[in-house]
Amino acid sequence: xxxxxxxxxxxxxxxxxxxxxxxxxxxxxxxxxxxxxxxxxxxxxxxxxxxxxxxxxxxxxxxxxxxxxxxxxxxxxxxxxxxxxxxxxxxxxxxxxxxxxxxxxxxxxxxxxxxxxxxxxxxxxxxxxxxxxxxxxxxxxxxxxxxxxxxxxxxxxxxxxxxxxxxxxxxxxxxxxxxxxxxxxxxxxxxxxxxxxxxxxxxxxxxxxxxxxxxxxxxxxxxxxxxxxxxxxxxxxxxxxxxxxxxxxxxxxxxxxxxx
Amino acid sequence: xxxxxxxxxxxxxxxxxxxxxxxxxxxxxxxxxxxxxxxxxxxxxxxxxxxxxxxxxxxxxxxxxxxxxxxxxxxxxxxxxxxxxxxxxxxxxxxxxxxxxxxxxxxxxxxxxxxxxxxxxxxxxxxxxxxxxxxxxxxxxxxxxxxxxxxxxxxxxxxxxxxxxxxxxxxxxxxxxxxxxxxxxxxxxxxxxxxxxxxxxxxxxxxxxxxxxxxxxxxxxxxxxxxxxxxxxxxxxxxxxxxxxxxxxxxxxxxxxxxxxxxxxxxxxxxxxxxxxxxxxxxxxxxxxxxxxxxxxxxxxxxxxxxxxxxxxxxxxxxxxxxxxxxxxxxxxx
Ligand SMILES: [Fe+2]
Ligand SMILES: [Fe+2]
Ligand SMILES: [Fe+2]
Numbered sequence: 001x002x003x004x005x006x007x008x009x010x011x012x013x014x015x016x017x018x019x020x021x022x023x024x025x026x027x028x029x030x031x032x033x034x035x036x037x038x039x040x041x042x043x044x045x046x047x048x049x050x051x052x053x054x055x056x057x058x059x060x061x062x063x064x065x066x067x068x069x070x071x072x073x074x075x076x077x078x079x080x081x082x083x084x085x086x087x088x089x090x091x092x093x094x095x096x097x098x099x100x101x102x103x104x105x106x107x108x109x110x111x112x113x114x115x116x117x118x119x120x121x122x123x124x125x126x127x128x129x130x131x132x133x134x135x136x137x138x139x140x141x142x143x144x145x146x147x148x149x150x151x152x153x154x155x156x157x158x159x160x161x162x163x164x165x166x167x168x169x170x171x172x173x174x175x176x177x178x179x180x181x182x183x184x185x186x187x188x189x190x191x192x193x194x195x196x197x198x199x200x201x202x203x204x205x206x207x208x209x210x211x212x213x214x215x216x217x218x219x220x221x222x223x224x225x226x227x228x229x230x231x232x233x234x235x236x237x238x239x240x241x242x243x244x245x246x247x248x249x250x251x252x253x254x255x256x257x258x259x260x
Numbered sequence: 261x262x263x264x265x266x267x268x269x270x271x272x273x274x275x276x277x278x279x280x281x282x283x284x285x286x287x288x289x290x291x292x293x294x295x296x297x298x299x300x301x302x303x304x305x306x307x308x309x310x311x312x313x314x315x316x317x318x319x320x321x322x323x324x325x326x327x328x329x330x331x332x333x334x335x336x337x338x339x340x341x342x343x344x345x346x347x348x349x350x351x352x353x354x355x356x357x358x359x360x361x362x363x364x365x366x367x368x369x370x371x372x373x374x375x376x377x378x379x380x381x382x383x384x385x386x387x388x389x390x391x392x393x394x395x396x397x398x399x400x401x402x403x404x405x406x407x408x409x410x411x412x413x414x415x416x417x418x419x420x421x422x423x424x425x426x427x428x429x430x431x432x433x434x435x436x437x438x439x440x441x442x443x444x445x446x447x448x449x450x451x452x453x454x455x456x457x458x459x460x461x462x463x464x465x466x467x468x469x470x471x472x473x474x475x476x477x478x479x480x481x482x483x484x485x486x487x488x489x490x491x492x493x494x495x496x497x498x499x500x501x502x503x504x505x506x507x508x509x510x511x512x513x514x515x516x517x518x519x520x521x522x523x524x525x526x527x528x529x530x531x532x533x534x535x536x537x538x539x540x541x542x543x544x545x546x547x548x549x550x551x552x553x554x555x556x557x558x559x560x561x562x563x564x565x566x567x568x569x570x571x572x573x574x575x576x577x578x579x580x581x582x583x584x585x586x587x588x589x590x591x592x593x594x
Contacts, residue, residue: 027338031333034332034333034341034345035332035333037325037329037332037345037348037349038322038325038326038329038348038352038560038564039329039560039563039564040564040568041564041565041567041568041569041571041572042568042571042572043322043352043355043356043359044356045568045571046325046349046352047349047352047353047356050345050346050348050349050352051349053332053345054342054345054346054349057338057341057342057345058342060338061338061339061342064338077338078337078338078339081338082336082337101567102567102568102571103570103571154578155574155575155578155579156571156574156575156578158578158581159573159574159575159576159577159578159581160570160573160574160577162570162573162574163570163571163573163574163577164574166570244333247333247334248333248334250334251334251335251336251394252336255336255451255452255454255455257451257452258336258448258451258452258454258455259447259448259450259451259452259455260336260337260340260394260444260447260448260451
């Protein structure tokens, strides 16, 4: 294999990795959000959450579809979603955190949305036209997700003593899972060098500002950046992912070769 | 149906001559096919019956999210997951339109929830059955939404304006629900033998409960006669059930399935199917709270409501704070 070819193989692998991360974040968060369906604290919230889940599942189809194309081994978005085991999933740990109470679900959504929004905005200028196109479409949806989760975090933080207490507890519990969003590795460096995606660390400052401003309005206290949990991006997950996958993949595993 | 055996208050339907002038004018408007709007005079019985019917329908939509929601996380493809999410979301929307329609009759959504949670208000018997396999999601769309359409399409012409208009919006979406259900089954019967077996099993379990959705024969029911006179019910239960069977049996045949009724036979003379009698003792047991999932369904709704109290209170408190802050800044500016 020549040197040029080797580079392009490595670049391709990094792009594949990046696309899996995008798709898996959307898939696993969409899965978690969809668990609320029929159980939300108000009918309007049920509708809004289904909407968010629906957007995220739609984005999953796009990212994983492109991932399969880039990989070039004939795997579809469904193959990637339904027939990989946990060690091949690339989502950050934050999105697999259990739903907890509605406050924790909203806080997880806000912390993720703020990052997702900033990343998609940057991806609109990706050197890869296919990535830019997906980002453009997803950004419209995610801007709305962020408006909504941000607004609810503010209202509940600055609501009753009880709602304030719950939102602060959710924030404190989830904070150690936010660091992974900004940690880069070799595939990140590769796609950044190609102008496909920004370096994860470059999103940290605008994210800190957006989050701090929101939390201040919500009268919530930003936790200090202590030890940060990590591993999801390279396939080392929490115990929760296995259970998510056993639900998600049950039918494809139990009825191999079925038509749906 | 989504509203089953809705009671009216009177002992019998009175003739125009027996009515006082105000009520007579009201009945004549209904007879002429005019719509009644919220602010207008209406007999108390009409109002109460409609509240029962619309709230029962609304409760059915939101409880109905649960058996289908049960399979969202396990849907077999991303596409199926998205379609099911959209469908269940529609049902929540239907609940919302219907609660709003009922509110125009002077009852609040919280009061209606209270009645659902206390067991005072009913919802359709069908949602007390479990969804045990993915084929059940197909069967629910095909049969349950199919049965709902039978009843709701004519109700778009019902006499109460807000209910009629809510039903127009609802019916547009219900036919998509039925099609997606049928489509799930179409794909599965073309799949492996194990998949086809799931589909037959789903039909075996859902067939009779679907026929029961229309309620027992009401040809002799005063309540139904009164509701028909008020044009808030358009067809008898038996009429709708017959129509449903006639429409559904050929579809089952198309899928290559056997309808679990040994008495099912085409009757050339009546131009429809003869079919067996559902087990009404099962129906009454389910209505009385003894169906396989009554307790789970109601517990899930109550849990959602109780666990969400702090959330709703938080939003109210924030709105009050924001209002008083606005007031304070207005005073400061003056
Ligand atoms: Fe509906
Ligand atoms: Fe329905
Ligand atoms: Fe429906």
